[in-house]
Amino acid sequence: AQSVTQPDIHITVSEGASLELRCNYSYGATPYLFWYVQSPGQGLQLLLKYFSGDTLVQGIKGFEAEFKRSQSSFNLRKPSVHWSDAAEYFCAVGARSSASKIIFGSGTRLSIRP
Amino acid sequence: GAVVSQHPSRVICKSGTSVKIECRSLDFQATTMFWYRQFPKQSLMLMATSNEGSKATYEQGVEKDKFLINHASLTLSTLTVTSAHPEDSSFYICSPGPTLSTDTQYFGPGTRLTVL
Numbered sequence: 708a709q710s711v712t713q714p715d716i717h718i719t720v721s722e723g724a725s726l727e728l729r730c731n732y733s734y735g736a737t738p739y740l741f742w743y744v745q746s747p748g749q750g751l752q753l754l755l756k757y758f759s760g761d762t763l764v765q766g767i768k769g770f771e772a773e774f775k776r777s778q779s780s781f782n783l784r785k786p787s788v789h790w791s792d793a794a795e796y797f798c799a800v801g802a803r804s805s806a807s808k809i810i811f812g813s814g815t816r817l818s819i820r821p
Numbered sequence: 822g823a824v825v826s827q828h829p830s831r832v833i834c835k836s837g838t839s840v841k842i843e844c845r846s847l848d849f850q851a852t853t854m855f856w857y858r859q860f861p862k863q864s865l866m867l868m869a870t871s872n873e874g875s876k877a878t879y880e881q882g883v884e885k886d887k888f889l890i891n892h893a894s895l896t897l898s899t900l901t902v903t904s905a906h907p908e909d910s911s912f913y914i915c916s917p918g919p920t921l922s923t924d925t926q927y928f929g930p931g932t933r934l935t936v937l
Contacts, residue, residue, distance in 0.1 A: 741926070750914070750930035751865075797864060801926070808855065809916075809926060811864045 711812035719818040728783040730798030740781040741799040827929040844915030850895035851917030859912040
C-alpha cells in the first residue's frame with residue numbers, strides 16, 4: 708500500500724539552529740516526492756519536489772531534501788531556521804504515471820524557540 | 822499570483838443545510854480536479870477525483886451522495902456538502918491537475934466549513 712510516514716509530530720528548534728524533518732515512504736514504484744509547508748490559516752505552498760536526477764534537491768526559502776532510495780526516505784533540511792519557518796510541514800508522494808494524485812504524510816509541526 | 826481560487830474562504834452553516842464550495846483554476850485548464858479534506862491538526866486526505874465532464878471517483882469511506890462534485894468546465898469545479906452535520910466541519914482544499922510530469926501541483930487556499 709502507498710503511504711507516507713512522518714515520525715515526528717512536533718519539533719521545536721532554536722532560531723538559527725539546523726533542522727531536519729524526517730519522511731519515509733512506501734510505494735510500489737519510483738515515486739515523485741514533495742515537501743509542502745502550510746502556515747496557520749494559509750494554503751499549501753510547495754517547498755521542493757523530486758522527480759528524477761540529482762537526489763539532492765534545492766527548494767525555496769533555503770530548504771533542501773535528499774532522496775535516498777535505499778532508505779525510502781526524503782528528509783527535509785535547512786541549515787539555519789528563522790522564526791518565520793514556524794509552520795506545518797507535509798511530505799507527500801505521487802505516482803509517475805497517474806495525473807497528480809498525491810498522498811500526504813501526517814505532517815510535522817515546527818516551532819521556533821527565540 | 823494565485824492560480825487557484827476557492828469561494829467562499831469560510832462558511833458557517835446550520836446542521837442539515839447544504840453548502841457549495843467553488844474551485845477555479847485561473848491560469849490553466851484543469852481536466853482533473855482533486856478534492857481534499859483536512860481535519861484540525863491532521864493531514865490532507867483525498868476525498869475524490871473528478872474529470873471534466875464525467876462522474877467523480879470517490880475514495881473509500883467518502884459518501885458520494887453526501888459530497889457532490891461537479892466538474893462541468895475546465896476551469897470550475899464545485900463540491901457540495903449536502904445535509905451538513907457538525908462532523909463535516911473541516912478544511913476543504915481543491916487541487917486542479919496538470920500531470921505531474923509537466924508542472925507544480927497547485928492547491929487552492931481552502932475553505933473552512935463550520936457546521937453548527
